[in-house]
Amino acid sequence: MAIIDLANPTRFLALTNRVLPWLAALTVIVFAYALYRVAYAPDDYQQGATVKIMFLHVPAAWLAMMGWGLMTVAAFGTLVWRHPLADVTAKAAAPIGAAFTFICLVTGSLWGRPMWGTYWVWDARLTSVLVLFLLYLGMLALYWTADDPNRSARAAAILALVGAINIPIIKFSVDWWNTLHQPASVLRMGGSAIDASILVPLLVMALAFTLLFLLLLLLAMRNEILRRRVRSMRMMQAASI
Amino acid sequence: MSLGPHASFIVAAYIVTVVVVIGLIAWILRDYAAQRRILGDLEQRGIKRRSQTPRGDEA
Numbered sequence: 001m002a003i004i005d006l007a008n009p010t011r012f013l014a015l016t017n018r019v020l021p022w023l024a025a026l027t028v029i030v031f032a033y034a035l036y037r038v039a040y041a042p043d044d045y046q047q048g049a050t051v052k053i054m055f056l057h058v059p060a061a062w063l064a065m066m067g068w069g070l071m072t073v074a075a076f077g078t079l080v081w082r083h084p085l086a087d088v089t090a091k092a093a094a095p096i097g098a099a100f101t102f103i104c105l106v107t108g109s110l111w112g113r114p115m116w117g118t119y120w121v122w123d124a125r126l127t128s129v130l131v132l133f134l135l136y137l138g139m140l141a142l143y144w145t146a147d148d149p150n151r152s153a154r155a156a157a158i159l160a161l162v163g164a165i166n167i168p169i170i171k172f173s174v175d176w177w178n179t180l181h182q183p184a185s186v187l188r189m190g191g192s193a194i195d196a197s198i199l200v201p202l203l204v205m206a207l208a209f210t211l212l213f214l215l216l217l218l219l220a221m222r223n224e225i226l227r228r229r230v231r232s233m234r235m236m237q238a239a240s241i
Numbered sequence: 242m243s244l245g246p247h248a249s250f251i252v253a254a255y256i257v258t259v260v261v262v263i264g265l266i267a268w269i270l271r272d273y274a275a276q277r278r279i280l281g282d283l284e285q286r287g288i289k290r291r292s293q294t295p296r297g298d299e300a
Contacts, residue, residue, distance in 0.1 A: 049245040053254045060258070099265045107254040114247040212262070219269045226276035232290050233283045240288075 027211040034208040037201035053111040059209035060104040067097025075157035087153035092220035098136035124173035125181035
């Protein structure tokens with residue numbers, strides 16, 4: 001099957017239905033292994049056991065940004081190529097991205113209190129992630145209040161492209177401004193600053209989170225395709241009366 | 242496995258994550274069931290999509 005064939009929602013659904021059980025099983029297995037690695041990961045020499053919050057916070061932060069990145073690519077698909085699945089992808093990714101951004105904010109806050117002495121500071125990294133969460137909420141409001149998906153698709157694509165400016169701001173905020181948040185320690189020039197005994201469980205957990213994101217995305221895309229079919233059938237029904 | 246003096250923060254972070262993820266999964270699965278039910282009702286009433294009619298081409 002050529003990639004272009006997936007532009008057809010019926011073929012996409014058929015492929016998705018075949019892939020989903022395997023992806024679900026793989027996600028459960030990788031999560032089980034990740035939790036095992038996290039349980040036996042050593043404490044940090046400075047942070048003690050609170051480093052275990054990092055195994056949730058960092059993958060959630062990566063996926064929060066990846067979700068918006070995906071919506072940005074989908075926005076090009078909607079505006080430039082009018083790909084039938086581009087808006088379906090963006091709409092499906094929005095609540096999932098919002099959920100991971102929420103997890104990132106809450107776990108960060110719960111990590112900050114014992115380490116920094118405060119749940120929240122208005123520094124560049126924390127504020128830019130909060131802006132990302134608000135952008136996700138705006139995107140959801142746009143999708144959930146629109147009657148016609150064709151009209152909301154264009155507005156959502158423009159919002160995704162405008163919001164994409166925030167992604168490099170989040171990534172480089174710790175370098176551009178003085179922040180309480182620590183600088184990049186995994187994805188940085190010169191390699192990771194984290195010891196392998198903690199880095200490996202973190203990367204395994206990040207893989208598990210990514211598989212979960214992909215699984216939820218495919219499930220939500222399937223729902224959205226069905227929802228558009230329902231709408232199409234109701235319009236046919238209304239036209240025949 | 243000892244979680245040290247800040248165990249409550251660690252446990253709270255994992256609980257919040259599990260609740261959000263389970264909530265998201267439940268919401269998506271409920272939405273799927275609802276869409277399947279509505280589609281089934283419409284099909285039972287003989288309503289077809291445009292792509293299922295001879296002249297249309299919408300998916």
